[in-house]
Structure formats: structure tokens, C-alpha cells
Amino acid sequence: MPNSLPIVAVASLGGTISMTPSSEGGIVPTLDAAQLAQSAPGISGIANLRAESLRQLPSASLSFDDLMAVLAWAEKQVEDGAHGIVLTQGTDTLEESAFFLDLYWRHPQPLVLTGAMRGASAAGADGPANLLAAVQTAVDAQSVGRGVLVVMNDTVHEARWVTKADSLSTGAFSSGDGGVAARLVEGTPAYFHPPGSRPAPIPFPKGVWPKVAIIPASLGDGGELASLAADNGYASIIVAATGAGHVSYDFAERIANLAAHIPVFITTRAASGSTASRTYGYVGAEMDLIRRGAHMGGWLSAIKARLLVVALIAAGVEPGRVGESVSNWCKLRSH
Template identity: 50%
Template structure:
């Protein structure tokens, strides 16, 4: 008997079609059932239950939609699914996958995938990616790995994967640690043993979407204007701030002053905007360096990218106000390999 797999569709390029003769101006229109029906050989791998959860372009996804998707995926597993596949747009896929991963507490695989080319395009990659994702969802070796991203026959951990190209079908990469597996001739092969960081608990009765955690990227000549504006505007509607800093998480001396004042009021996390490598701990000592920011009460994101550091801080804030010690402990646990 073929193992049952639940497929939830959120929209994106993988589900987008065009009414134009040249195939431009695509928008999400295809249902989950039509996506699954278009994949050759899928019925030979799994018994699929496909459901359309949303038909949104990737930039319009938000945390409440992802949290509802999480609840749907958990219910699908509790109802007997051997694994779950989520299809969505690629622009926010690395973020959705990581937010799901933070709360995914089941041993069954939850696999996220999408496409860079629409179904009407020559060489559409959606069917192949969906087939790989389902193969991953039914593979015994995929259990106890948290949320995975399947793209271009590669399997990535949600914590490390990022979209690194705006157009290529090989857009997703795990810059430092690489993919953890591949799908070769229909077989899912992993190069590392199972294992994951314990999942966070969703607070009972908490309305997903309450926290507000801005992400501020620094730049040449940054004088801290944006952080000063946040301070001046009042912090009653902000639950924390993540800063995408230079190099190992550095900011200018003037911005460091604003970081210190902000960190006295709410959690501030600094991450590296480079796309690879961790924040520093003890190398530089000038104003705005990692040593200086830590001394001012900010927390380093470790190996997490700025967008994923923001999601972790958002997830922590979902449980209510969090102190500096709790934030530091969670980033120490989840921001390292």
C-alpha cells in the first residue's frame, strides 16, 4: 500500500498561469489537486490528499498564514499522513520553511517546495520539485529531521537554506553547510544522520500575528536614523528589533548608541548581512563591533541570517514578553550548527 501524503498549496509560481499569449503576467490560479495531477508518476509513490490552503503570490504570505498552515500540517499527520508537502512561492520560501521548522514537533517529514518557472513555461521545474518533495516525505530517512526544503533534486535544512538567485532553477543554497541530501534516480539519500533542535511550543490561545519585529539593514554612512525613529515613535507596538549588520554583525559608532538605548527597552538582535558566516563574539572592540554591541545588551544571531533571526525573535515574542537572558539562550541554541 502506498503511504499517504498530504499536499497543501499556498500559491506561488508553481501554481501560476497566464492568459497572455506570451506567457507573461502570471498569477496563482492552480489548485493543489491540479498541481498533483500534473506530476507524472506521483500516484505510484504515494496516496495523495491535496488541499488548496491559499492562492497567494509569495510576497503576500505572512506569519498568520504560515501558522495556519502549520496547524493544518499537524492535523494531517495526526490523521495518518506519513508526511506533508507544502507548495508556495519562492520569494519567501526560506522564511516560511524556517517558521514552520521552529514549531514543527512531529517526527514525520514536513517538506516545502516551489518552482522558478511557471507550469506553462518551457522546462517548468514545478512537477520535478513536487515529485522530489513527495519522495522525501515518504522516505524513512526523512523522519526526525524537522522541516526540509526540496529543490532541484537537493534537500536542505530549513534553518540554513536561502534563495540565492532571482531567476535560476538552482536558486536555493545552504551557503555554509550545503544540502543534507539528494534525490538520485528516485532514491532519497542523506549524507548526515537525523537530528534537530527541539521545537518551540505554540502558546495555547495565542493569536498568531500579534508580535511586531522590524528588520533594519545597515548601510554605508548609517547614523542610526531608523533606530532613532523607532525610539522616537514609541516602542509600545514593537516586540523586538533585528539588525542586519556589516561583516560579523557590525554597525557604525553612531548607530551603536541607538542600539544601546533600544536594547534597554526591548530585545535587539544583530545578524550578518553577508549571506554566509556567523556573528562575531570577541574579535573587534571598536564602538559598533560585536564586543561593543554585546556589552550594550544586544544579542548575536550566530549563524542565522537576518530574516531567520527575525523569525526566531518573532516566535519567541509570540509567547509574550521575553527577557534578554531567554533571548540569548534561544539564539545560542538555535543559531549554531
């Protein structure tokens, strides 16, 4: 391999991109990082690859500890001269892994996640093309300083905004209100805006990971699950509320009781949009919930709000300061 090519470290964690048919039916993770790299035509002419298999799991079974181990591996690769890092994993939790790693990533070198919506042996398997595009993105100078990125279907997404918007389509990933970061054109990412501001990385966890629950609000729901979660040791509650941050009268009463003891965050269950803060004043609306001690999640989805709160509490932020810390993070990570 030409020594003049940039170094890209590629790690595989499992997922559909690595899956082939099993004798018992269905596809399961089998391919390692080296095999994945070999499946992408022309990839060896773009970068000198260091391929390593770190896990062989469906993405729903990845843990916070798995991702911290991945983070340590990625940092070591940067120390050893890698120009960029590419991780392959399952798409079910890809947006969560990207956001979680972005909270801690402290290097200008891009950390790029990718995967596949079709198994490796399927007609039109998208894994090789996605891996190639991820490496092309990792070596591009315009990717520097953007933190963690997700590359799928020749589209580059920021970890802050990316979401899996379809369960099966190869065009499953969207960046919603924030907009996509770039599209790949003839093997080069064309970015639509310069790198945005980034808050300081969150300190590494000091102890065990806290339990933080996501509780959906829905028609006829009084919030009983939120109380059950608090009674069973959950350190914080994320409410995926209706509309711009609204719950029922009964749910509002429960939130008042919970917010006196643990941080409660209100996000919207809608596919896009922000929570409000000063539009609706009825019982159970955002103004009422704020008066009761809840914090509004703004543009954060429920699953990303949960990850941010988990990281902050694990880093030792006191419960009474978690809401302020989330607000400050959101202001600094506007794009």
C-alpha cells in the same frame, strides 16, 4: 490507488508553481493542488495523495496567521495517518515559511516545502519535477525526524540553513555554511548526515504577533531607522550589520539606547558566515555592541532571526529573556 502505498498530504498555497498566463499579461496563481499533483508524472505510483488547496497567493502575501492555519491542517493530516506532508508555495518567502513552520513542528513525519522558479506553462517548467521530488522525500524513511525540509532542483535543504540565493535561476536555493541535507539520486534522497538535534517546539502564540524590524547597516548610516522603528511600537530590532557584526559609531550609540528598552540582535548582512563575539573591540564592533546590551545572532540570518524572535515574543517570553532564549535555541539547533 494501491492501499499499500504511504499517504502523503499535499497542500497548495499559490506561488509560481501554480501560475499560468493571465489575459492582462504576466502569470498569476490559478492551478489548485489536484492539478499540480496531476502534472507530476509517476507521482501516483509513489504515494496515495490527499490534495487540498489552502491558499492561492503569491508568497509575499502569506501571513503568520496563514502559516498557523497551514500548521493546523498539517497536524490534522498526521493525526489522520499521513506519512508525510508536502506544501507548495511561492519561492520568494519559501525559506521564511520553512523556518517559521520548523519552529513549531513537533512530529517526526517530514514536512516538506517546494515550489518552482518557472511558471507552469513555461518551457522547462520545474514545478512538476520539484513536486515529485518533494513527495519522494516525504515518503523516505531517512527523512523522519528531520523537521521541515525544502526540496528544490533535486536537492534537500534543512529549514535551518536554506536560503534563496538567486532571484531567477532554477538552482536558486542554497544551504550555505550548513550544507545541503541530501541530493535525490534516481528518486531517492541520499542524506549526507543523520538528523541533528532539535529544540522543543516553540509554544503557540498567546496574542497578537509582535512587530520586529530588520534594519540594515550600511556606509554612512547612523541607525536612524532603528530609532524610528522603536518609536513606532516595534518590539525588537534585528540589525543586519556589516562584516562580523559591525555598525558605525552613531549607530552604536543608538543601539545602546534601544537595548535598554527592547531586545536588539546583531546579525551579518554578508551572504554567509557568523557574527563574531570577541575579535574586534573598536566602537561599533561586536565586543562594544555586546557591552551596550545587544545580542549577537551567530549563524542566523537577519530574516530567520526575526522569525525566531517573533515566535518567542508571541509565545510570551519576557523581553529580558528573549536574548537568552535565542542563544539556547541556536545551541540546540546546531545542525
